[in-house]
Amino acid sequence: MKSLWVSVLLAGASALAAAEVKKPVKTEIATVGGGCFWCLEAVFERLPGVSKVVSGYAGGTVKNPTYREVCEGTTGHAEVVQIHFNPKKIGYDQLLSVFWQCHDPTTLNRQGNDIGNQYRSTIMPHDDKQRAVAEQSMNEWAKEFPRPIVTTLEPMKIFYTAEVHHQDYFR
DSSP states (O other): OHHHHHHHHHHHHHHHHHHHHTOOOOOEEEEEEOSOHHHHHHHHTTSTTEEEEEEEEESSSSSSOOHHHHHHTOSOOEEEEEEEEOTTTSOHHHHHHHHHHSSOTTSTTEETTEESGGGOOEEOOSSHHHHHHHHHHHHHHHTTSSSOOOOEEOOOOOEEEOOGGGTTTTO
């Protein structure tokens, strides 16, 4: 009888420990654009604390835009990535530090051979806290570049996920 009681206690303790381990992690989302979303996605999805990166479109006026429409430059949308991250492992400010270093924020509507408003350098804060961090980050990083930063700060309104073949492009 004693061993049965011990077994029940151990089973209960194991179940409780497993339940505690499986608590869902609260993630936040950062949205940035800086050239082709494939390149940004490849950089950010390798960072510790980032659970997923989704390529898409935001900042324009056309609902449910396609890649072709965005590339025509008539939608107002930028190619962006949404970065889902665990703020206990990587901060929004750290993501922005990577952002400043993985593209040229001093070229207007251009990254390398990619030219057009859809390739603009942009940060799209999801709330006032992110906006304040983005403004501070921009001011700090402006000192690091030989030319003025032209990155826009646009409030995140609606994000449209890009077509499936644009997701995880380099994997």
